[in-house]
Amino acid sequence: MTKIILFYGRIGANFFVHFYRVCAYLGAAIGQLRYMHFYRRQVIEQMYRIGLGSLPLIMGLSMFTGLATTIQTAYQISSYIPKYIVGSIVFQSEMLELGPTLMALVLAGRVGAGIASEIGTMKVSEQVDALTSMGVDPVGYLVMPRLLAGVTMFPIIIIFAVTVAVAGGHYAATTMMGVSTADFVRGMKEVFRFKDVWVGLIKATVYGGIITLLGSYLGMETEQGAKGVGMAATTTVVASSSFILIMDYVLTRTLLKFY
Amino acid sequence: MIEFKDVYKSFDENHVLRGINLTVNEGELISILGPSGSGKSVTLKHIIGILQPDRGEVWVDGQLVPKLSRNELQELRKHIGVLFQSAALFDSMTVHENVGFMLRMHTKMTEAEIARRVTECLEQVELRGVEELNPDELSGGMRKRVGLARAIVMKPDYILYDEPTTGLDPKTAIIIGDLIARLQRQLKITAIVVTHDVKLATEISDRIALFHEGKVAAVGAPEEISHSDDDMIRRFMEGQL
Numbered sequence: 001m002t003k004i005i006l007f008y009g010r011i012g013a014n015f016f017v018h019f020y021r022v023c024a025y026l027g028a029a030i031g032q033l034r035y036m037h038f039y040r041r042q043v044i045e046q047m048y049r050i051g052l053g054s055l056p057l058i059m060g061l062s063m064f065t066g067l068a069t070t071i072q073t074a075y076q077i078s079s080y081i082p083k084y085i086v087g088s089i090v091f092q093s094e095m096l097e098l099g100p101t102l103m104a105l106v107l108a109g110r111v112g113a114g115i116a117s118e119i120g121t122m123k124v125s126e127q128v129d130a131l132t133s134m135g136v137d138p139v140g141y142l143v144m145p146r147l148l149a150g151v152t153m154f155p156i157i158i159i160f161a162v163t164v165a166v167a168g169g170h171y172a173a174t175t176m177m178g179v180s181t182a183d184f185v186r187g188m189k190e191v192f193r194f195k196d197v198w199v200g201l202i203k204a205t206v207y208g209g210i211i212t213l214l215g216s217y218l219g220m221e222t223e224q225g226a227k228g229v230g231m232a233a234t235t236t237v238v239a240s241s242s243f244i245l246i247m248d249y250v251l252t253r254t255l256l257k258f259y
Numbered sequence: 260m261i262e263f264k265d266v267y268k269s270f271d272e273n274h275v276l277r278g279i280n281l282t283v284n285e286g287e288l289i290s291i292l293g294p295s296g297s298g299k300s301v302t303l304k305h306i307i308g309i310l311q312p313d314r315g316e317v318w319v320d321g322q323l324v325p326k327l328s329r330n331e332l333q334e335l336r337k338h339i340g341v342l343f344q345s346a347a348l349f350d351s352m353t354v355h356e357n358v359g360f361m362l363r364m365h366t367k368m369t370e371a372e373i374a375r376r377v378t379e380c381l382e383q384v385e386l387r388g389v390e391e392l393n394p395d396e397l398s399g400g401m402r403k404r405v406g407l408a409r410a411i412v413m414k415p416d417y418i419l420y421d422e423p424t425t426g427l428d429p430k431t432a433i434i435i436g437d438l439i440a441r442l443q444r445q446l447k448i449t450a451i452v453v454t455h456d457v458k459l460a461t462e463i464s465d466r467i468a469l470f471h472e473g474k475v476a477a478v479g480a481p482e483e484i485s486h487s488d489d490d491m492i493r494r495f496m497e498g499q500l
Contacts, residue, residue: 038364118351126347133307133343134361135336137329 025139025217029147032140042145050111050146050212051153055160057110058103062161065098066090066168074177083179087187090169095200096256099162101248104207107154108240112215115146116236119219120229128220143216147209154208155201162200199255206247211240260285261306261417261449266315268301275301277473279315283451288443290452290460292484293470294495299453300344302470303419306451307339308332320416337365340410340448344422346402348394348409354381355390358409365413380408383445384438400431407438411446418442420452424459432456436463457496461485469495 036043073089119142122128131138166188173179218232218239261283268276275298283289291299304310305317308324317324319335327335348357356363358380359373368376377390384404394402403423410418423439424432436456440463443450454460460467461481469477469484469492477484477492485496 122349125350126343126345127349129304129309130341130343130347130349132309133336133339133341134364135333136364137333 021221022213022217025143025220026147026213028139029144029213029216032137032144033148035137035140039140039145042141043148046145046149047153050149051156054107054110054153054157058106058157058161059164061106062094062099062103062165063168065102066094066165066170067172069093069098069165070169070172071176074173074179082183083173083177084183084187084190086169086173086177086179087184088191089187090173091166091188092191092196094162094165094169095196096203096252097248099158099165100200100203100207101244103158103161104154104204104211104244105241107157107207108211108237108244111150112211112236112240113233115212115215116219116222116232117229119216120222120232123220123222124225124228138220143213143220146212146216150208150212151205152208154211155204158200158204199251202255203248203251206251207244210243210247211236214240214243260318260320261451262316262318263302263305264316264318266302266305266312266317268298268305268310268312275473276312279470279473279475281468281475281478283449286447286449287465288439288450288452288463289466289468290454290464291468291470292454292457292460292495294455297470298473299455299470300421303341303421303451303453306417306419307336307341337361337413338416340413340415340418342403342406342410342418342420342423344425346394346406348397348402348405350394352394353390354386354392354394354397354405357394357405358412360409361413376412377408380412381405383411383442384408398431399427400434403427403431403435404438407435407442411442411448414446415448418448418450420450420454422454423452424454424456432459439463457498471495 032039069090070086073086074083077085119128122142128138128142131141170181170184173184174181215236218236222228222232263279263281266276266279267274275296279298279302291302293299301310305312305324306319308327311325320338322331322335324332324335349360352360355374355377358377362368362373362376381387381389384407386401386404386408389397389401389405394405397405420439423435427435436459439450439452442448443463452460452464461484464481466478467481467484468475471491477487477489479487484492487493487496
């Protein structure tokens with residue numbers, strides 16, 4: 001019994017230590033925003049890599065989520081429910097949930113693991129120490145540009161993702177389900193509220209922050225060579241995905257209730 | 260001038276530095292010799308403030324390093340060039356970008372001026388036409404030379420060499436050793452070479468500091484150290500420690 005308590009106690013203590021350190025990195029990265037002009041090249045480069053680099057994958061996958069959501073919705077609704085509802089459900093579920101959350105889970109792998117392994121490799125090969133020795137703050141040079149790119153580019157990626165998903169949903173609805181374009185658009189118009197767009201974009205911003213911050217933190221804390229780099233990448237994907245799903249609940253509950 | 264006054268440093272239960280006292284004079288090249296784990300590289304990291312001592316003082320140019328603010332520390336680091344054991348070249352950048360990195364970050368030089376200075380530094384380490392290569396296209400010796408060019412690009416007052424010949428074949432190690440000695444003569448920079456290469460240390464140094472179990476066991480001119488009667492020093496110099 002004592003062993004079990006000690007085991008879970010250690011896990012709990014480790015969690016709080018890491019949580020504190022992540023918050024410290026976040027604070028340091030926000031502090032580095034003062035030196036934006038100094039790191040503008042890195043910020044633009046990261047925006048390009050995280051934003052533009054992710055777009056083809058996200059748009060391709062969004063098309064399939066749109067198609068699947070429509071087919072699923074059409075399958076679930078009864079014959080006496082008007083078909084234009086398909087448009088309503090596809091739009092709202094893509095904007096509020098599937099667009100930001102599902103795509104963030106994909107990006108946790110593509111962006112998060114990439115950041116952790118890149119910074120982790122730099123850490124174990126003394127490149128981070130080299131940066132420090134050259135009078136360049138590694139948080140300013142490596143963490144802040146990625147974090148800033150994450151929180152600014154994720155919402156833009158999600159706008160594209162939702163647009164493509166709705167287009168995919170429209171295609172499935174009109175070609176496979178016998179729903180006319182007019183009905184599909186009518187369904188979307190009936191439920192459209194700016195509030196939903198904001199909720200989706202706020203979620204995307206928070207997820208972008210979680211993924212890039214955790215990837216950067218775990219990369220900067222990497223030790224033990226190649227094994228450590230692999231662990232940092234894996235832990236980033238697992239931790240980011242977990243936090244995304246937890247924050248999905250928190251944000252959905254909070255934003256839809258009060259916003 | 261660099262001074263260590265009674266510096267202690269531990270990592271958990273591992274007491275790496277146990278009261279280091281050492282003065283590095285202006286313009287001299289001092290080698291820190293010692294077996295693995297004697298605290299040589301940890302000592303270097305205290306000079307640039309990557310590590311803070313648990314106790315004691317580290318002075319560089321009359322500034323107490325552990326007490327410097329973030330900005331003061333960054334300013335100090337611009338005057339110190341470091342050649343890392345692995346060269347630590349940024350693998351996402353070309354040789355040109357690596358060598359010109361500090362100029363781009365800390366000066367208002369134009370790209371043409373940076374290119375000129377980069378070429379000049381590469382020529383000082385006897386490299387030509389490698390500007391557009393990536394670090395993974397370079398041999399071990401070339402990587403060290405690019406690292407050295409990067410270390411001198413800001414015309415530093417100090418250069419710290421961390422195991423400059425480790426991992427190199429004997430011929431390349433001699434070339435790197437000659438290069439360090441030549442740069443020292445040409446640039447008159449205060450330099451600290453951390454190494455376990457006795458031959459390199461005796462050939463290029465003005466003085467040698469021998470580290471043993473986290474303390475400075477002996478300091479003196481290479482001849483004094485080489486001909487010491489002390490049993491521990493003799494055993495180390497003969498490669499038995």
